[in-house]
Amino acid sequence: MDTSAARRNILARIRSAQGRRGTPTDAEYAAASEYVERHPAGPRPTLPETLDELVARFRLEAERLSTTVAEVESLADAPAEAARYLQSLNLPADVVAWPALADLPWAQAGIQAALRKPADADLVGITGCFCATAETGSLVLLSGTETPASGALLPQTHIAIVPASRIVAGQEDAFALMRTERGELPRAVNFVSGPSRTGDIEQTIVLGAHGPYRVHVIIVRGA
Template sequence: MDTSAARRNILARIRSAQGRPTAPTDAERTAADDYIARHPAGPRPELPSTPVELVARFTLETERLSTTVAEVNALTDAPAEAHRYLQSLNLGTDAVAWPSLGDLPWSAAGLDVQLRKPADADLVGITGCFCATAETGSLALLSGPGTPASGALLPQTHIAIVPASRIVAAHEDAFALMRAERGELPRAVNFVSGPSRTGDIEQTIVLGAHGPYRVHVFIVRGA
């Protein structure tokens, strides 16, 4: 159903109540286009700025969200860390991973990793991230052929690889990085902030209600 006419009528009534013409003027359109192009930032709290401070704040915030954190020296160490983590929880060696992570030595680390979108039976999903935000301990994931969104949403356990150089201060910085590197946003942008949780039933927090039961992040110092 096309609701364009109804939307225009509602907006026209609002503008009329404000004492403005029912249709936007050229000056208003120019001002709006200028505002969007500039992306002015609103008030922000004091945030870390150095690489060491960003990693420290990100680690603190992720742990507050019930996410576990480890560090590795290089991206090629990620499979070994994933194997260690899975073995520590007796979660086996099977996993699905983003196709974009296909060059990592999964088999050499003792893991049976399938590079595809997860299915209902897949219990462990391994992803990277576009960037991460120190202020909230969140992962920013952009969907694409090699980075399916379901990799971080469907499996019970989500393992995320976070390059230290891709940790930014806040969400505003994450979106600025997206605009600078991608131009247009992809179909889905997901900010993952710890395991899925809900407090709908008697205000009792339950993990894994609508997504992963656990999230494990390892920060790659050399990436």
């Protein structure tokens, strides 16, 4: 369901209540950008800075969230690691993957990858990520035609390919990277912190309540 029109209508009503008409002007965009740039950041804990430190911290926090993690040297090695993981759990090799990952050697690794949005029957979804945050072990996914958000939400098993160079320290750094590289946010920004879970019933944690109950991250050292 496309909610873009509804969002535009809501924002238009807010602008009208503020006494502003029409779409935001270039001057308004510039003023907002200038405010973000000069606004002081809040206090933050000491976070890793070097690549090795960022990878180690991300791995530690991700595993604390019940995410399993593996490392490979290149993007071309990622399908083979995905196949190994699926075989270790006797999961099907028929997967749905982001269209953005079309160039990877899926067939050579024994994986039948459908490059599209997932359907209810798809059990395994493979995605990339925009970036990942070391502080919380989270994946940051931006929706788009080549990177559908549902790829990480509908299948029971989610495999994510994370280039080591895209691991940032914290959420503030993730949003700064979005502003720098994208300028305008997409329809959906998802922070994925391990398998879906809930403790609503008797405070007992149940995995897979509202999404995947397995998350496997493949860190690519050479990307």
